[in-house]
Amino acid sequence: MKSQTENRLVDPSQQPKKSNSNALALLNLGLSCRAQGDLQAALAHYDAAIRLQPNFADAYMARGVACNDQKDHLAAIENYKRAIALDPNLVAAHYNQANAYRALGEQQAAVNSYNQAIQLAPDLADAYANRGNALIALKKPRIALASFNRAIELKPDVAANYLNRGICFAELGDPNAAFADLGYAIKLNPLLAEAHAKRAAILAQFKHYKESIAEFELAYKAKPDLEHLLGQLLHAKNSSCDWSNYTENLDAIRLKLANNDEVIQPWANLSIFDEPLLHQKCAEIWLNNIVKPGQDRKRSPEKAFIQKKKIRIGYYSPNFHDHPVMHLMNGVFQNHDQDQFELIAFSFAKKIAGDYQKNVAKSFSKLLYIDEFSDDDIVALSHDLNIDIAVDLSGFTDACKPGVFLKRCAPVQINFLGYAGSLGSAQWDYIVADDQVIPPESRDFYAEKIIYLPDCFQPNDVEKGISSASFSRQDFQLPQHGFVYCCSNNLYKITPPVFDVWMRVLALVPDSVMWLFSQHALGIENLKKEAQLRGVDPDRLIFARRLPSLADHLARYRLADLFLDTFPYNAHTTASDALWAGLPVLTCAGQSYASRVAASLLTTIDLPELITSNHQDFEAMAVKLAMQPQPLADLKQRLETNRLTTALFDTERFTRNLELAFRKALDRHAAGLPPDHIHVS
Numbered sequence: 035m036k037s038q039t040e041n042r043l044v045d046p047s048q049q050p051k052k053s054n055s056n057a058l059a060l061l062n063l064g065l066s067c068r069a070q071g072d073l074q075a076a077l078a079h080y081d082a083a084i085r086l087q088p089n090f091a092d093a094y095m096a097r098g099v100a101c102n103d104q105k106d107h108l109a110a111i112e113n114y115k116r117a118i119a120l121d122p123n124l125v126a127a128h129y130n131q132a133n134a135y136r137a138l139g140e141q142q143a144a145v146n147s148y149n150q151a152i153q154l155a156p157d158l159a160d161a162y163a164n165r166g167n168a169l170i171a172l173k174k175p176r177i178a179l180a181s182f183n184r185a186i187e188l189k190p191d192v193a194a195n196y197l198n199r200g201i202c203f204a205e206l207g208d209p210n211a212a213f214a215d216l217g218y219a220i221k222l223n224p225l226l227a228e229a230h231a232k233r234a235a236i237l238a239q240f241k242h243y244k245e246s247i248a249e250f251e252l253a254y255k256a257k258p259d260l261e262h263l264l265g266q267l268l269h270a271k272n273s274s275c276d277w278s279n280y281t282e283n284l285d286a287i288r289l290k291l292a293n294n295d296e297v298i299q300p301w302a303n304l305s306i307f308d309e310p311l312l313h314q315k316c317a318e319i320w321l322n323n324i325v326k327p328g329q330d331r332k333r334s335p336e337k338a339f340i341q342k343k344k345i346r347i348g349y350y351s352p353n354f355h356d357h358p359v360m361h362l363m364n365g366v367f368q369n370h371d372q373d374q375f376e377l378i379a380f381s382f383a384k385k386i387a388g389d390y391q392k393n394v395a396k397s398f399s400k401l402l403y404i405d406e407f408s409d410d411d412i413v414a415l416s417h418d419l420n421i422d423i424a425v426d427l428s429g430f431t432d433a434c435k436p437g438v439f440l441k442r443c444a445p446v447q448i449n450f451l452g453y454a455g456s457l458g459s460a461q462w463d464y465i466v467a468d469d470q471v472i473p474p475e476s477r478d479f480y481a482e483k484i485i486y487l488p489d490c491f492q493p494n495d496v497e498k499g500i501s502s503a504s505f506s507r508q509d510f511q512l513p514q515h516g517f518v519y520c521c522s523n524n525l526y527k528i529t530p531p532v533f534d535v536w537m538r539v540l541a542l543v544p545d546s547v548m549w550l551f552s553q554h555a556l557g558i559e560n561l562k563k564e565a566q567l568r569g570v571d572p573d574r575l576i577f578a579r580r581l582p583s584l585a586d587h588l589a590r591y592r593l594a595d596l597f598l599d600t601f602p603y604n605a606h607t608t609a610s611d612a613l614w615a616g617l618p619v620l621t622c623a624g625q626s627y628a629s630r631v632a633a634s635l636l637t638t639i640d641l642p643e644l645i646t647s648n649h650q651d652f653e654a655m656a657v658k659l660a661m662q663p664q665p666l667a668d669l670k671q672r673l674e675t676n677r678l679t680t681a682l683f684d685t686e687r688f689t690r691n692l693e694l695a696f697r698k699a700l701d702r703h704a705a706g707l708p709p710d711h712i713h714v715s
Contacts, residue, residue, distance in 0.1 A: 091121035159188035193223035227257030243274035265298025308602035310479035317458025352383035352433035365495030367397035409437035416443035429453020470634035516545035591615035
């Protein structure tokens with residue numbers, strides 16, 4: 035949720051001391067035309083006034099306002115600059131110029147102009163508020179807080195000021211203070227949708243989905259076109275398996291995407307549509323909001339490749355701690371050829387104390403915490419460190435920083451692993467894939483060129499330990515003799531069509547249960563209700579708590595008989611974990627990257643029989659493997675054999691292939707060639 039910006043455009047309030055009366059009359063005519071919405075007539079009158087009086091600062095300032103109304107922020111700034119050159123004390127010109135810089139995404143220039151306005155008018159509350167917003171965008175919330183405090187001191191009854199400060203407190207990691215300010219903003223203005231939406235987002239962050247949904251719905255009622263709001267509401271509902279109005283919401287999101295509306299964040303979009311074209315469009319819409327008009331002119335100069343003894347790889351992520359992405363990548367980091375590559379980690383998140391992070395850090399020459407750095411700061415730091423290849427491990431997931439890559443932090447930039455789809459811009463030169471997740475016929479749905487690895491695109495850590503704990507089914511309230519299906523995916527991946535299939539399977543397989551991993555009370559309650567509605571005893575859904583030890587979590591997979599995958603967002607790390615623990619995974623492969631990951635894993639480990647292409651076949655196979663023990667036993671035996679003899683869990687092999695891909699990409703750049711599809715054999 036963005037800060038609420040006042041962004042008021044201040045009309046001229048000071049008449050020049052020696053103004054030409056005809057010029058002043060033309061200026062007033064222009065102001066009247068603008069008030070009536072006739073911007074072309076307004077500009078014509080301002081131009082006529084300037085012809086009569088070329089040093090007419092207020093006319094240039096008014097002209098800037100009209101250009102701003104037309105979304106021509108570059109022209110607006112040029113006019114404000116001319117006004118300021120003629121009258122450096124024209125507060126409105128400094129303030130409006132700052133707003134135009136913000137509209138272009140030039141936050142530091144905006145801060146500088148707000149400072150000028152504040153120096154001339156120390157009580158201009160809106161300048162403090164918007165300076166704070168610009169500082170938030172620059173990832174300087176501690177400095178921004180003073181601006182918001184001053185804005186509130188000057189205007190204690192303006193709801194937007196409390197909204198802004200609430201967002202600032204959220205950025206500072208103080209949700210209680212944020213919640214209090216947002217609540218006061220709502221008290222002042224109960225229809226302030228942005229405040230309701232931000233409160234909802236904080237509640238969702240702490241998995242208080244019932245309250246979060248209520249807040250999102252209040253925001254939606256007040257302002258249904260608020261950017262990303264419908265998508266956030268749907269994701270909160272899906273995260274608790276509240277499927278009320280599910281189809282209607284999907285239809286509305288599809289329609290809004292067709293109209294280029296910012297209705298849903300790309301990451302949430304992956305879990306509801308199996309349409310790579312729609313995923314690409316959503317990513318493009320998201321980026322169009324990040325890249326403001328004219329911003330490309332300020333893109334950082336491209337850093338040339340400098341031949342060094344070692345290729346310097348920057349890995350960029352908020353997840354250098356105990357996280358699924360690191361569970362997959364840690365073995366790669368450890369297996370990188372240290373004689374050929376130097377690894378530098380750029381952490382978008384604050385340092386998290388713990389042994390896991392310490393272990394990850396050992397593979398890097400530097401682990402830099404840049405959570406409070408602006409995009410420009412990170413780009414400059416990357417250039418100073420002569421990063422050759424920037425690997426984006428976050429994409430559009432939480433705490434991502436796509437602006438860093440849009441501004442070019444390295445000669446070669448790669449979208450890898452953290453986001454299962456295109457990022458919608460060729461500023462990421464490549465996306466790492468294989469011919470399962472991106473078949474050749476799907477290339478057009480990706481802005482990036484494809485790096486095709488020879489096996490699976492997804493790395494795995496062969497050193498990932500499995501506990502020797504002797505768990506029994508009784509330990510997890512599982513039936514001693516019934517067939518146990520399981521799925522450890524997050525609840526938001528369970529869609530109504532998937533749940534329909536699961537319940538039909540349970541109905542057809544006597545004494546079977548579905549074992550899910552969740553402690554979320556509302557989600558459990560909703561799923562049990564949905565089972566009842568489908569004629570299945572809710573007690574056949576069994577929910578397990580998350581275990582603090584990954585090794586224990588892997589060990590308990592052995593209590594299940596078959597992992598049932600979700601669609602359209604497959605199991606990714608969870609599928610690897612299940613296979614590593616010896617549990618077969620049944621999947622349904624679709625058209626999108628996110629819906630083909632499990633198929634890639636199963637192909638690489640040579641279990642293609644577990645890949646289906648529609649829900650009907652998925653259901654039939656799930657029933658068959660429960661009712662006919664021998665085929666499942668054969669699959670389990672093959673899985674046990676293939677775990678260590680196929681490529682899926684060969685971390686060293688994967689790392690060598692990835693390094694070869696990196697070299698090929700860098701060689702193309704060094705030769706002056708544009709990115710192109712790369713096949714590693």
